Amino acid sequence: xxxxxxxxxxxxxxxxxxxxxxxxxxxxxxxxxxxxxxxxxxxxxxxxxxxxxxxxxxxxxxxxxxxxxxxxxxxxxxxxxxxxxxxxxxxxxxxxxxxxxxxxxxx
Amino acid sequence: xxxxxxxxxxxxxxxxxxxxxxxxxxxxxxxxxxxxxxxxxxxxxxxxxxxxxxxxxxxxxxxxxxxxxxxxxxxxxxxxxxxxxxxxxxxxxxxxxxxxxxxxxxxxxxxxxxxxxxxxxxxxxxxxxxxxxxxxxxxxxxxxxxxxxxxxxxxxxxxxxxxxxxxxxxxxxxxxxxxxxxxxxxxxxxxxxxxxxxxxxxxxxxxxxxxxxxxxxxxxxxxxxxxxxxxxxxxxxxxxxxxxxxxxxxxxxxxxxxxxxxxxxxxxxxxxxxxxxxxxxxxxxxxxxxxxxxxxxxxxxxxxxxxxxxxxx
Numbered sequence: 001x002x003x004x005x006x007x008x009x010x011x012x013x014x015x016x017x018x019x020x021x022x023x024x025x026x027x028x029x030x031x032x033x034x035x036x037x038x039x040x041x042x043x044x045x046x047x048x049x050x051x052x053x054x055x056x057x058x059x060x061x062x063x064x065x066x067x068x069x070x071x072x073x074x075x076x077x078x079x080x081x082x083x084x085x086x087x088x089x090x091x092x093x094x095x096x097x098x099x100x101x102x103x104x105x106x107x
Numbered sequence: 108x109x110x111x112x113x114x115x116x117x118x119x120x121x122x123x124x125x126x127x128x129x130x131x132x133x134x135x136x137x138x139x140x141x142x143x144x145x146x147x148x149x150x151x152x153x154x155x156x157x158x159x160x161x162x163x164x165x166x167x168x169x170x171x172x173x174x175x176x177x178x179x180x181x182x183x184x185x186x187x188x189x190x191x192x193x194x195x196x197x198x199x200x201x202x203x204x205x206x207x208x209x210x211x212x213x214x215x216x217x218x219x220x221x222x223x224x225x226x227x228x229x230x231x232x233x234x235x236x237x238x239x240x241x242x243x244x245x246x247x248x249x250x251x252x253x254x255x256x257x258x259x260x261x262x263x264x265x266x267x268x269x270x271x272x273x274x275x276x277x278x279x280x281x282x283x284x285x286x287x288x289x290x291x292x293x294x295x296x297x298x299x300x301x302x303x304x305x306x307x308x309x310x311x312x313x314x315x316x317x318x319x320x321x322x323x324x325x326x327x328x329x330x331x332x333x334x335x336x337x338x339x340x341x342x343x344x345x346x347x348x349x350x351x352x353x354x355x356x357x358x359x360x361x362x363x364x365x366x367x368x369x370x371x372x373x374x375x376x377x378x379x380x381x382x383x384x385x386x387x388x389x390x391x392x393x394x395x396x397x398x399x400x401x402x403x404x405x406x407x408x409x410x411x412x413x414x415x416x417x418x419x420x
Contacts, residue, residue, distance in 0.1 A: 035382035036324075058175040058385045060211060060241065066282075073241040075211060076175065093282035096237045099325040101282050 028052065031102065033061050033074075033094075038102035045106055050083040061100065065092035160405035161267030164192060164202040164229070165312070167349030168369035170238065171220040172210035177385035178393060181210070181371035186223045187418050188370040188399050193227060199401065200266060202229045205349035205367060206236025206277070206314030208248075217247050235260055236314040236350065237277040261292055263299050269404055270303060272296065274313040276328045286315030286328035293330065297337050308343040308404065308411070316348040318357070318364045321377035326351050335362065343409050345402075351383070353396075354415045365413050368398040394419030 032039050033055045045051065053063045055074040063071040063080050068090055071080035084090070084106045094100040166188060173181040192199070204224070209216035224231060233252040240248060240259075249260065256262040259275040274296070276286035288296075300309075311317065317334060319327035328334075338344045344362040352374035356365045372385040373396035380386065388396060398417035 036384065037382070057382070058177065060238070072243065073211060091282060095280055096241075097325050098280040098282055098284045099323070 032056055036100055042103040050081050052079050052081040054079050061094045062096055063092055064095045065090045160403055162199045162403045164199045165347055165367045165400040167205040167367040168207040168352055170207055170210040170371035172216035173371050177372040177387045182219055184397050185370045189223055189227050202231045203312050204231055204233045205312055206234050207238040210238055212239055212241035212247055214247055234273040234313055257295055258292055269308045269310055271310045276313050276315045284329050285325055288330050293333050300337055305340050306342050309338050309341050310345045312347040315350045317346050324383040345411050367400045370397050
């Protein structure tokens with residue numbers, strides 16, 4: 001994970017305002033797993049965005065989208081990242097607790 | 108049906124108490140075909156001492172490697188459970204383990220589990236839980252326990268006049284769904300039961316409950332009903348599961364459903380918490396919520412006697 005200091009962050013914000021939306025660098029996004037729930041359950045992102053899932057439960061979970069991406073078992077505080085380079089809807093779930101489902105919409 | 112709640116069967120109240128205080132292991136007694144699980148270690152011991160016939164044990168959800176606040180030493184409580192078993196006055200014939208042997212499928216976790224469980228000096232028949240298939244190549248469970256099994260690890264065997272069937276319902280789970288047996292396993296089950304006398308007592312065991320306990324938490328098996336169709340007509344069917352880390356029982360016709368406690372950590376009653384995750388209780392209460400089960404079988408009695416025994420009564 002890149003860390004931004006306050007000044008860099010300011011520059012990034014200015015750049016995002018000045019550049020047309022289509023060329024703005026997509027911000028990285030996060031999904032947390034808390035109490036067997038993906039939060040947010042649905043995320044709309046721009047092409048090229050990297051999404052990072054963090055498991056904050058005391059039980060391992062996975063993040064799986066059939067044919068698209070599959071994490072290994074994430075123990076407590078483990079992370080999994082995926083960069084979305086194709087537009088579309090990505091349904092995903094936890095292969096250990098399949099009632100846990102989520103959606104990433106890539107525009 | 109109505110006769111089941113009389114005599115030496117488990118009363119509804121007892122069952123409800125067990126449901127509240129699920130824990131150590133379940134002592135299953137097959138007496139005349141129907142397993143009955145008894146409540147606490149002491150009553151379990153009393154009952155097994157008095158009960159002739161075959162007795163076997165069920166342990167479940169040992170989660171070796173788990174070290175979170177709900178129980179920082181899951182290996183230690185597994186050892187306590189095995190010590191309880193070793194102290195039983197009548198030696199059981201064998202043991203079944205209904206899965207989640209380990210927490211993260213690490214080789215060292217399997218090794219530690221085996222080191223402790225083997226101290227019982229009992230034959231152990233395993234089925235996997237979802238926590239036992241987490242290694243990259245999904246090989247550690249199969250290398251250790253997959254010999255002579257079909258598919259992802261299902262098999263059957265006979266003991267004491269009872270036909271035991273170990274099923275796997277933790278692989279190929281579908282988004283939004285529950286536990287899953289799959290067409291191949293169901294076809295095998297049908298074949299396995301073909302030609303069996305309907306008077307043969309049947310014990311089905313698997314990790315996730317084969318009946319729908321609480322779908323909101325995934326506590327059930329999508330095609331469990333199809334497995335039960337294959338045992339329709341048998342005079343005595345007992346379904347033993349784990350996964351939910353608490354004792355629950357229901358009887359439907361000739362079928363008794365029962366879930367065993369974990370030896371590692373308790374989970375909340377359905378819907379009583381935001382999630383089914385490990386439940387942290389006061390230290391003094393933990394061992395009352397962990398346990399094993401003992402099951403006794405006697406010829407000519409339809410129901411097996413199941414005794415759930417917490418680590419600490």
